[in-house]
Each structure stands twice: as structure tokens, then as C-alpha cells.
Amino acid sequence: MSTPSIAPASRIFCAVDTTDLDTARDLGRRIAGVVGGIKLGLEFFIAHGPTGIRTVIGEDGPPLFLDLKLHDIPNTVAGGIRAALPLKPAFLTIHTSGGPAMMRAAADAAASAGADRPKILAVTVLTSMDAADLQAVGQSVPVADQVKRLALLAKESEVDGVVCSPAEVALIREACGPDFILMVPGIRPAWAAANDQKRVMTPAEALAAGADHLVIGRPITGDADPEAAARRIVSEL
Numbered sequence: 001m002s003t004p005s006i007a008p009a010s011r012i013f014c015a016v017d018t019t020d021l022d023t024a025r026d027l028g029r030r031i032a033g034v035v036g037g038i039k040l041g042l043e044f045f046i047a048h049g050p051t052g053i054r055t056v057i058g059e060d061g062p063p064l065f066l067d068l069k070l071h072d073i074p075n076t077v078a079g080g081i082r083a084a085l086p087l088k089p090a091f092l093t094i095h096t097s098g099g100p101a102m103m104r105a106a107a108d109a110a111a112s113a114g115a116d117r118p119k120i121l122a123v124t125v126l127t128s129m130d131a132a133d134l135q136a137v138g139q140s141v142p143v144a145d146q147v148k149r150l151a152l153l154a155k156e157s158e159v160d161g162v163v164c165s166p167a168e169v170a171l172i173r174e175a176c177g178p179d180f181i182l183m184v185p186g187i188r189p190a191w192a193a194a195n196d197q198k199r200v201m202t203p204a205e206a207l208a209a210g211a212d213h214l215v216i217g218r219p220i221t222g223d224a225d226p227e228a229a230a231r232r233i234v235s236e237l
């Protein structure tokens with residue numbers, strides 16, 4: 001694990017996936033003190049844009065993981081990153097499959113923010129995909145091989161880390177070193193449903209494997225008492 005001094009609870013980013021502004025704001029307030037940060041992504045951003053993000057995070061709110069998974073030509077991705085800088089996200093996502101030039105353009109655009117720059121994380125193989133899904137899009141290699149290849153490419157392209165499933169954390173840590181950030185969704189406590197996630201582990205297993213940060217959504221947000229669910233997860237770390 002590359003950042004052992006950070007408290008386990010603060011390693012969790014709660015994925016607030018909703019189009020309802022009040023729900024997102026309420027969830028953000030209730031769980032901000034329990035977990036390390038809030039992830040807002042496509043569903044929320046398409047519905048409410050930057051104004052909605054500011055409403056949920058506020059001036060001195062929790063760290064923001066802005067998960068837009070950008071994937072376009074380098075110039076367009078760089079422009080998207082620069083447009084997101086005023087929101088001061090701690091993390092921003094792009095897709096590794098956009099290739100090295102796109103990833104470098106994203107890293108350069110983030111660097112233009114100076115010391116406050118967001119960390120750029122590149123998505124490897126989505127945690128909702130398995131070997132059959134990869135094969136369906138023409139990638140007839142084991143999932144782990146493809147993830148390792150994409151993670152090494154991301155590192156060479158000077159982004160800060162990757163998004164990967166817990167199943168590949170150990171192999172990426174070994175291949176890419178202790179400072180490469182591993183943001184890990186596909187996290188399910190033993191008592192939670194997998195939903196559409198295919199490559200999953202429990203929070204404790206993912207941290208033990210070497211994850212820096214865990215992304216957890218529905219096991220918290222789908223609970224009748226999200227704050228209690230978040231506390232239960234923290235107690236199991």
C-alpha cells in the first residue's frame with residue numbers, strides 16, 4: 001500500500017449517482033464526515049453541471065472526485081480538463097483507451113492549475129466488464145493482462161494513476177510502483193449486492209491488496225440509512 005499513514009475511512013470516496021439535487025446535497029452532508037470524499041459523475045453532472053457540483057460540495061466541502069471519464073481527441077480532452085479546473089476537483093477521470101497522446105494532453109492541462117492541480121486518473125477496464133465483455137469489443141486477452149498494459153501506458157503518459165478493479169490492484173502496484181495512485185471501484189461489503197459490478201472485493205480486501213482509495217456507491221447510497229451504512233463499512237476496515 002503506498003499511503004499507509006492515511007486513515008482507512010478517509011480513503012473512501014462515496015459515489016453519489018443521482019439526478020436529484022436535493023438527494024445529492026443531503027447525502028453529501030450526511031456522509032462527508034464519515035468518508036474521505038464525494039464522487040460526482042456523469043449522471044449528476046449531466047443533470048446539474050458545475051452549478052450543481054458547487055451546490056453539493058460548497059466552499060469548504062469534502063474533496064471532490066469529478067468522474068467524467070473523458071475520452072476524445074487530445075485537444076478536446078485538454079479543453080474539458082481546463083474547463084473543470086475552477087471546480088477544484090481533487091481527482092478527474094479520463095479513459096486509458098484514448099491513448100498516450102490524449103493522456104499526456106490531459107496531464108498537461110491539469111498541470112496548468114499549478115499546485116492546486118487535480119490528479120488525473122485513467123480508467124483501465126471497467127469493473128462491470130469480464131473476459132467475455134472484453135472479447136466482445138475485440139480484446140481477446142485475459143482481463144489482467146489488458147489492465148496491466150493500460151496501467152503501464154498510463155504511467156508512461158504521465159497521468160497520476162488509474163481506476164481499476166480490486167482484482168488487479170496487486171499486479172498494478174507491482175508494475176507501476178508505490179506512488180502510482182490506484183482508485184478502486186467494484187467494492188462490495190460481504191452484506192451488499194454486487195449489482196452490475198463483475199470484478200469485486202470487500203473494502204478490507206481491496207485495501208490489503210494495495211488500493212489507495214475505494215469508490216463505494218450503492219452499498220451506502222442505496223441504504224435506508226446511508227450514514228449508518230458508511231459507518232458500518234468503516235468499522236469493517
Ligand SMILES: O=C(O)c1cc(=O)[nH]c(=O)n1[C@@H]1O[C@H](COP(=O)(O)O)[C@@H](O)[C@H]1O
Nearest residue numbers: 015067125126127163185186215216217218
Ligand atoms: O471511474 C469510476 O469511478 C468507475 C470505473 C469503473 O471501472 N467502475 C465503476 O464502477 N466506476 C464508478 O464507481 C462507482 C461505483 O458505484 P457502485 O457500484 O454503486 O459502488 C460508479 O459511480 C461508477 O461510475
